Amino acid sequence: MKIQNVVMAGSLESNDVLVTLRPTDNDKLFINLESIVQKQFANRIKKIIDDMLNEFNVESGDIHVQDRGALDCTLRARLETALSRAEEGR
Amino acid sequence: MFIERRILDVSKIESFLENLGLKLPKKIDYTVGVFYGKEIVGIGSISGNTFQGIGVDCRFQGEGILGKIITHLIKKTLEMDNDEIYVYTKPNQSINFESYGFKKIGQCELAVLLEWSSKGIKDFKESLRKLSLDKPKETSCIVMNGNPMTIGHLELIEKAAKESPWLYIIVVEEDCSLFPYDIRIKLIKEGTKHIKNISIIPGGQYIISSLTFPSYFTREDELVKAHAQLDLDIFVRHIAPELNIANRYVGTEPYCEVTSYYNECMKNKLERFGIKVKEIPRIKVNGDIVSASKVREMIRLGKVKETKRFLPETTYRFVISKEAEKIRKKIKASDSRH
Amino acid sequence: MARIRRTMLFVPGNNPGMLFNGCVLGADSVIFDLEDAISLGEKDSARILVRNALETLNYNGTEIIIRINAINTSFWQKDLDMIIPKNPNIIMPPKIESKEDIIEIENYITKIEERDNLVKNEIKLIPLIESALGVENAFEIAKASSRVVALFLGAEDLTANLGAKRTVEGKEIFYSRSRVVIAAKAANIQAIDTPYTDINDEEGLIKDSKIAKDMGFDGKAAISPRHVEEINKIFTPSYEEIEYSRRVIEAIEKAEKEGKGVISLDGQMIDAPIVERAKYVISIFENVKGGRY
Missing domain, CATH: 3.20.20.60 (Phosphoenolpyruvate-binding domains)
Structure with a gap:
């Protein structure tokens, strides 16, 4: 799937993560991660993001993830919500 | 436990905002309230493509309520299939919005204008840049409403065009004037057909008319100052550089206090950025200063035929035409200054 | 329970x-x-x-x-x-x-x-x-x-x-x-x-x-x-409720041991609803207070 419209899920509150998906005008995939625990967990978070993008077959889009200390299951939930919304064309 | 719920009762919105010293926004499309039990502790509204009337009870500041409101409103906007949002906010609140992807596009002492858009001002500037590629490296501009275009406007345009290698006429796109935008720009184009070195371009979202500047947002006496400064900040930062503008032409303002104050600020701000402001005295016809507001007043009083001496032929032909009947009626019925 | x-x-x-x-x-x-x-x-x-x-x-x-x-x-x-x-x-x-x-x-x-x-x-x-x-x-x-x-x-x-x-x-x-x-x-x-x-x-x-x-x-x-x-x-049951319930349970157990069919406590007939209630109160007590008041 290509991200074709702007979609948001989650929030910037503590323990949550804000996922914003935007279309790109070239057919590339950009992943931008900001995390308050960047140093320790960036790799783990990136892996979760990659797995989720694979699951949804995302070919292109601007994926912006702003983490505020979310648990893995929260991150997965927000990614799944955003990607499902993108799929539905919301 | 904070719960977000839509608020439909305008009186509730008004009283909450009143307690925070904020006015009720006009024309609300959607309002969310953050509730603590039955009590409203935070509120925010969408009006068209702007977020307005955002406030948090001071007892609950610092608890992420503002963030809840902003997120909720952004998601609501996306749900309504818009992808462009504007917010005016006090400078110390700007950071709250910037975390959510809002970008500052204009700043002054009292206010910041932020934009949330995937295209937005970036694309607008790109289009301006493209336009300027084959034009001379030093240009002039006039920013005008043209409500409707008078011979006064024409005189200013002709003078500026004569004195400049190229002239951009930037037309205020906001449709808060009695003559709608597409008519205004059409009349400008028709009235200036004989001038070769001009481009007539829409101002987009980035010319802030005093009508669109939110009056809920700041005190009456600060309003005009904030509006002028913000509008000019956007002009010098984003618009002028893309078009290589070296001079801005403007008519003197004998009647409208707001406009004359604006012109003063303009001289101040633009000179600091190396742009000359050329203030040209308004022309007179038989001792009467030509102004669009006078023309509208005459139409309102039913003296349509008498506007002829103030208007170029192209405008006059339209004003008396059948096509303009709806506009004439609207002017007769209105008591708006604009 | x-x-x-x-x-x-x-x-x-x-x-x-x-x-x-x-x-x-x-x-x-x-x-x-x-x-x-x-x-x-x-x-x-x-x-x-x-x-x-x-x-x-x-x-x-x-x-x-x-x-x-x-x-x-x-x-x-x-x-x-x-x-x-x-x-x-x-x-x-x-x-x-x-x-x-x-x-x-x-x-x-x-x-x-x-x-x-x-x-x-x-x-x-x-x-x-x-x-x-x-x-x-x-x-x-x-x-x-x-x-x-x-x-x-x-x-x-x-x-x-x-x-x-x-x-x-x-x-x-x-x-x-x-x-x-x-x-x-x-x-x-x-x-x-x-x-x-x-x-x-x-x-x-x-x-x-x-x-x-x-x-x-x-x-x-x-x-x-x-x-x-x-x-x-x-x-949470009060001290009185718990004490009473304890006594109910004791009375039942005693009656069973002695083979008696009808039990009374403090002049009140103890029958099924009261027994159920007593057992319920004790269970709350044991679960939330760890059996100690």
Whole structure:
């Protein structure tokens, strides 16, 4: 799937993560991660993001993830919500 | 436990905002309230493509309520299939919005204008840049409403065009004037057909008319100052550089206090950025200063035929035409200054 | 023995911070809310988050209740589709007005259990009664399915439905409370009282909770963590109740040993309901106070 419209899920509150998906005008995939625990967990978070993008077959889009200390299951939930919304064309 | 719920009762919105010293926004499309039990502790509204009337009870500041409101409103906007949002906010609140992807596009002492858009001002500037590629490296501009275009406007345009290698006429796109935008720009184009070195371009979202500047947002006496400064900040930062503008032409303002104050600020701000402001005295016809507001007043009083001496032929032909009947009626019925 | 449900704390289903901390706030049950706490545009988001929470977290004995959306919405089935396979303890359907409502929901849950090969009938129901019609039909709702383990009275929507004004004294919901308690006890299930909505009025909370306890409610819902401790205190048996219950149990045991058929204590006949009550009180006491007062 290509991200074709702007979609948001989650929030910037503590323990949550804000996922914003935007279309790109070239057919590339950009992943931008900001995390308050960047140093320790960036790799783990990136892996979760990659797995989720694979699951949804995302070919292109601007994926912006702003983490505020979310648990893995929260991150997965927000990614799944955003990607499902993108799929539905919301 | 904070719960977000839509608020439909305008009186509730008004009283909450009143307690925070904020006015009720006009024309609300959607309002969310953050509730603590039955009590409203935070509120925010969408009006068209702007977020307005955002406030948090001071007892609950610092608890992420503002963030809840902003997120909720952004998601609501996306749900309504818009992808462009504007917010005016006090400078110390700007950071709250910037975390959510809002970008500052204009700043002054009292206010910041932020934009949330995937295209937005970036694309607008790109289009301006493209336009300027084959034009001379030093240009002039006039920013005008043209409500409707008078011979006064024409005189200013002709003078500026004569004195400049190229002239951009930037037309205020906001449709808060009695003559709608597409008519205004059409009349400008028709009235200036004989001038070769001009481009007539829409101002987009980035010319802030005093009508669109939110009056809920700041005190009456600060309003005009904030509006002028913000509008000019956007002009010098984003618009002028893309078009290589070296001079801005403007008519003197004998009647409208707001406009004359604006012109003063303009001289101040633009000179600091190396742009000359050329203030040209308004022309007179038989001792009467030509102004669009006078023309509208005459139409309102039913003296349509008498506007002829103030208007170029192209405008006059339209004003008396059948096509303009709806506009004439609207002017007769209105008591708006604009 | 019925599960102890002195307090049920509402937690918004779309709030990770609260979802994952809900269980340390001292309530006997937590209600993950997919209904009123969640705006329409976020129903999907809350559902997915709650599903993930159920999958991943260890709730240490706190009972997990999911308040799904009402059956007149397009959301309730999606809620159940996602939640049932993850094994919450209880489903709380709102705005229940008749036994048909319960049957419809139960059938849907059963279908999912069959489809996904889950253990049948483990997931129970606590219907939320919040309208005049619901109150009228309380008994049939209580008996509508063996999964129904309690009735929950929701006064906010109820008073709106009645055209009444919600007050601290609660006269306007007195009959409804009574009726729900009677219906629940006649059906041998528990009754849970409506939450107190003024977060800052502790005195009012205590008054309201005492009224509910005295009327026979087994527990009360809460919308603020701050209310949990007070409500727990009120619904925990008092020293007198516990002592009396202990003596009841002793009297029974003694009578059994001596082969006596009829037991009396303090001039009162001890029969089945009193025995049941005594055992229930002792079990609360042992579970929440560790057997010590």
